[in-house]
Amino acid sequence: MPKDGIGASVKRKEDYRFITGQGAYTDDIDRPGQAWAVFVRSPHAHARIASVDTGAAAAMPGVVKILTGADYAADGLGGLPCGWQVTGKDGPMVEPPHPPLAADRVRHVGDQVAVVIANSAAEARDAAEAVAVEYEPLAAAASIDAALSPGAPQVHDEAPGNLCYDWELGDKADVDGAFAGAHHVTRIELVNNRLVPNAMEPRAAVAEYDRATREYTLYTTSQNPHVIRLLMGAFVLQLPEHRLRVVAPDVGGGFGSKIFHYAEEAILTWAAGKVARPIKWTAERAESFVTDAHGRDHVTVAELALDADGRFLGLKVDTKANMGAYLSTFAPCVPTYLYATLLAGQYTTPKIWCGVQAVFTHTVPVDAYRGAGRPEATFVVERIVETAAHEMGIDPAELRRRNFVPSDAFPYQTPVALVYDSGDYEGTLAAALADADYDGFAARRAEAESRGKLRGIGLSAYIEACGIAPSAVVGSLGARAGLYECGEVRVHPTGSVTFFTGTHSHGQGHETTFAQIIAERLGVDIDAVEVVHGDTSKIPFGMGTYGSRSLAVGGSALARALDKVETKAKRIAAHLMEASEADIEFADGQFTVAGTDRSVGFGDVALTAYVPHNYPIEELEPGLDETAYYDPANFTFPAGCHVCEVEIDPDTGAVEIVNFAASDDFGNVINPMIVEGQVHGGIVQGVGQALLEGCVYGDDGQLATGSYMDYTMPRADDVPSFTVSTRTTPCPHNPLGAKGCGEAGAIAAPAAVMNAVHDALGSRGVSRIDMPATPARVWQALNA
Amino acid sequence: MHDFTYHAAGSVADAAAKAAAGEDAVLMAGGMTLLPTLKQRLAQPSDVVDLGGVAELRGIRVEGGAVTVGAMTVHDAVENSSEVAAAIPALAALAGHIGDPQVRNRGTIGGSIANNDPAADYPAALVGLGATVCTDRREIAADDFFTGMFETALEEGEIVTSVRFPAPQAAAYMKFPNPASRYAIVGVFVARTAGGVRVAVTGAAGCVYRETAMEAALEGNFSAAALDGMTASADDLNEDIHASAEYRAHLVGVMARRAVAACG
Known part of the structure; x- marks a missing residue:
């Protein structure tokens, strides 16, 4: 194995440019003659637009153009599309129009009404303040409860009662039957709190139009430039793909919030054509808070039926999910196919029913956020399992063991559609418990009590469905796109390699991980490999990065492309060594005739492919450049166990995480250091959801947590040093055996933390506390 | 931010004169509150008079059982002053927990108390220690200085020059x-x-x-x-x-x- 091959903790190739300030983010891009855009946004959660007067603003210094919703409507262009249609009990979901610039009504604070384009950002901002919008404010429905109450303000005329869909999975009567014979039923109510993504890099875009070639170019902060090109080109602006280039350069974090096609991208591209000048827009942080798609926001009631031995008989989950004011690109699938299908967890629960009502509210649209549906599912399952264990007096680890899908039961068909491919839930549980010193907890709790502290421990045995996704399966469930991935391995004449991937790295380290696979397979030095992503004019049509798919799906496309390269290279090598192709072996960059000392290096073969003087030209084309598309056979199922231990100060309600251990099964691991980093980051995000982050809207639809003065992002001193490890059961159906690791921490951690918090507070009679468990909430619960 | 005229003051008297000359001038100490306010366009002063270059407003002096901190002394200097640590360790500790390192290297005691944010730390130290606020016009007991939310006893154009803390037991x-x-x-x-x-x-x-x-x-x-x-x-x-x-x-x-x- 080369020293920088599969399994090595290679330092990230991309970090040199990032830590020396040489990354090229969208806001770093300046085009000749560039103008600046500032959006005029609604200060109201719900209002009718009586008039928009741009006269005074248009006369201000530096103003190039002001465009309104009426201008957009006049051009007859499309609304922002939704990429997933969920069909509920009563038919397809309600899919109201989503105009990129509001013309008649605004539906959330931050909804864009007009765009001002000027010679400088400052001039655009001055003029934007001078655009006179006359609003007639209307009553708002700012929460699920408010939107579902009788007589609630209507977000869309098309959606009576503000219902987007009423969907279910499973046979409710059948599950009710399982409850009828139960020895014990555990019932919980919970809120999965709304989160604001807060990527370090705010969203930004630069659009330009070339009158000579009639080509549009959009630089944008995206996780999936080809998806943006397709959605914006085909559905919104009606621009053909060959005249539309979308570039997602270095991107500073996405966490899902940069998957979606946003209004600003379409409006800038449209406006660049109108003014025939490049235009730049960069969100201010306050703007990000009210325009980036938010995450989570569920209200759930769940019931678990158990027999006398603690075996799960059935699970019923009734969830209301907030969609926000409009359907964001993938919003409808998050609380359905990415949620209800995971409610079996790691367990053999035979009967499961889940009902989901998706609700429009006068808030920012909600969509996929790190984990997307799977953290919500894990939170329901792991909270109710832990609660059942405490209610029945069974050790929570033991209750889980009694119900695990056994290691010899794979492939395992769950009652909620998925077929788990592999796993070892006992193994990850045992490893996490050992690392957490679970057996020593009672002594630690007693010691904490002597100091007046409440100590608790909590488990989260999570599972996720990643490697998104088999195209035919998701197509049958309403996805309006395929979810394969592509990769092109271009071997250069001297044997160096450029890899073009349809996935996109916005922090994941693809430039290193993919290069390690290529170094391993072709025997080339890792520095002889360059990974290119993010530019639709360079890369084949790929679907981008989300759902922990880049390695499991994109890496599999790479593996297939490398297979093709190796096959062709072997034929060239066989020709050079006058041997039979079947006798050629390839290892460590050398092609060898089996059983002989005759060999030729990979570099020589590459040169021969491009300088085909001595070449089987009748049978083989010159060149060594192979592309593969990979459509996965199944999802992958990363799983594991996280254990959190907290100490609570009853005098103040402050929760301190004193220990956190994680054992994860991600399948085969390419770069352990990068995987560890992903787990750390994910856990911190999960801790953020559990203890710190809560997006709060007032009843009037005003965002109360619109800045870091009020929205609590996790900081380094909020978490301890984690103990993380991996245990591997390879994925049996993809060529790398990889499952994916990007979301696990954010999926597992909230339940582990909140189980620990409930464990600590249980002795003081507290049975329910919602996330985020802030000091004020904990104190309130202790003193209720 | 909206346009304004920037002035670098050379002395306290110069700052007072420049502030008085402006139609709607503000004094800027560390700018930790003023700058975000300007950036968010929540304030539109005609003139900003920067006290950052006024050397006489910086520094820490300990004499006669009292610690005197110049108005433009940054929190980091108070935190790391061995004299403060010896005389009033609680004051050094308080300064060390204001904001973050960036704030502690820009924010000043004079700016903090003149702004009188209801959640700021320094007002607690001034009142807790019975300090005296010295201005270019007079001395004001801390008990009389903080008069309400973002309100102080400072008169129009009056400039805080230092704060004198008696050392406690x-x-x-x-x-x-x-x-x-x-x-x-x-x-x-x-x-x-x-x-x-x-x-x-x-x-x-x-x-x-x-x-x-x-x-x-x-x-x-x-x-x-x-x-x-x-x-x-x-x-x-x-x-x-x-x-x-x-x-x-x-x-x-x-x-x-x-x-x-x-x-x-």
């Missing part, structure tokens, strides 16, 4: 931070001084104030136990998404007890 500051901003939800500064015990509370109400009942309880028995069961009155305390008035009232008691305990 013992003092400690305990802050329960807002999880998001890390300003004080409640901060309590307790000092045993020659003139008696002082308990100053920041964060809880619209303006720093003294818990006189706690002071009286501690006067006879300077121990945490003397405050057992005591809380502030929740009437008139702040209430927001982070903390109810009742929670703040409770925290005043907790932080006061911890501060007394920390006095040793």
Whole structure:
């Protein structure tokens, strides 16, 4: 194995440019003659637009153009599309129009009404303040409860009662039957709190139009430039793909919030054509808070039926999910196919029913956020399992063991559609418990009590469905796109390699991980490999990065492309060594005739492919450049166990995480250091959801947590040093055996933390506390 | 931000003259509140007079049992002053927990107290220690300086030049931070001084104030136990998404007890 091959903790190739300030983010891009855009946004959660007067603003210094919703409507262009249609009990979901610039009504604070384009950002901002919008404010429905109450303000005329869909999975009567014979039923109510993504890099875009070639170019902060090109080109602006280039350069974090096609991208591209000048827009942080798609926001009631031995008989989950004011690109699938299908967890629960009502509210649209549906599912399952264990007096680890899908039961068909491919839930549980010193907890709790502290421990045995996704399966469930991935391995004449991937790295380290696979397979030095992503004019049509798919799906496309390269290279090598192709072996960059000392290096073969003087030209084309598309056979199922231990100060309600251990099964691991980093980051995000982050809207639809003065992002001193490890059961159906690791921490951690918090507070009679468990909430619960 | 005219002041007198000449001028110390306000277009001054270059406003002096801190002295300098640490360690510790390192290297004591944010730390130290605010016109007792939310006794154009802290017999500051901003939800500064015990509370109400009942309880028995069961009155305390008035009232008691305990 080369020293920088599969399994090595290679330092990230991309970090040199990032830590020396040489990354090229969208806001770093300046085009000749560039103008600046500032959006005029609604200060109201719900209002009718009586008039928009741009006269005074248009006369201000530096103003190039002001465009309104009426201008957009006049051009007859499309609304922002939704990429997933969920069909509920009563038919397809309600899919109201989503105009990129509001013309008649605004539906959330931050909804864009007009765009001002000027010679400088400052001039655009001055003029934007001078655009006179006359609003007639209307009553708002700012929460699920408010939107579902009788007589609630209507977000869309098309959606009576503000219902987007009423969907279910499973046979409710059948599950009710399982409850009828139960020895014990555990019932919980919970809120999965709304989160604001807060990527370090705010969203930004630069659009330009070339009158000579009639080509549009959009630089944008995206996780999936080809998806943006397709959605914006085909559905919104009606621009053909060959005249539309979308570039997602270095991107500073996405966490899902940069998957979606946003209004600003379409409006800038449209406006660049109108003014025939490049235009730049960069969100201010306050703007990000009210325009980036938010995450989570569920209200759930769940019931678990158990027999006398603690075996799960059935699970019923009734969830209301907030969609926000409009359907964001993938919003409808998050609380359905990415949620209800995971409610079996790691367990053999035979009967499961889940009902989901998706609700429009006068808030920012909600969509996929790190984990997307799977953290919500894990939170329901792991909270109710832990609660059942405490209610029945069974050790929570033991209750889980009694119900695990056994290691010899794979492939395992769950009652909620998925077929788990592999796993070892006992193994990850045992490893996490050992690392957490679970057996020593009672002594630690007693010691904490002597100091007046409440100590608790909590488990989260999570599972996720990643490697998104088999195209035919998701197509049958309403996805309006395929979810394969592509990769092109271009071997250069001297044997160096450029890899073009349809996935996109916005922090994941693809430039290193993919290069390690290529170094391993072709025997080339890792520095002889360059990974290119993010530019639709360079890369084949790929679907981008989300759902922990880049390695499991994109890496599999790479593996297939490398297979093709190796096959062709072997034929060239066989020709050079006058041997039979079947006798050629390839290892460590050398092609060898089996059983002989005759060999030729990979570099020589590459040169021969491009300088085909001595070449089987009748049978083989010159060149060594192979592309593969990979459509996965199944999802992958990363799983594991996280254990959190907290100490609570009853005098103040402050929760301190004193220990956190994680054992994860991600399948085969390419770069352990990068995987560890992903787990750390994910856990911190999960801790953020559990203890710190809560997006709060007032009843009037005003965002109360619109800045870091009020929205609590996790900081380094909020978490301890984690103990993380991996245990591997390879994925049996993809060529790398990889499952994916990007979301696990954010999926597992909230339940582990909140189980620990409930464990600590249980002795003081507290049975329910919602996330985020802030000091004020904990104190309130202790003193209720 | 909107356009304004920038002036670099060379001296206190120069700053006062330039501020007086402006139609709607503001003085800028560290700019930790003013700059974000300008960037968000929430203020539109005609002139900004920068005190950053006024050397006479910077520095720490310890003499006659008092610590005098120049108005333009940054928090980091107070935190890391061995003289402050020797004379009033609680003051150095307080300065070391304001904001983050960036704020502590730009923010100043004069700017903080002139702004009088209800959740700022320094007002608790001034009131808790019975400090004196020196301006270009007069001296003002800390008890009289902080008059309300973002309100002080400063007159139009009056410039804080320094703060004089008498060294206490013992003092400690305990802050329960807002999880998001890390300003004080409640901060309590307790000092045993020659003139008696002082308990100053920041964060809880619209303006720093003294818990006189706690002071009286501690006067006879300077121990945490003397405050057992005591809380502030929740009437008139702040209430927001982070903390109810009742929670703040409770925290005043907790932080006061911890501060007394920390006095040793």
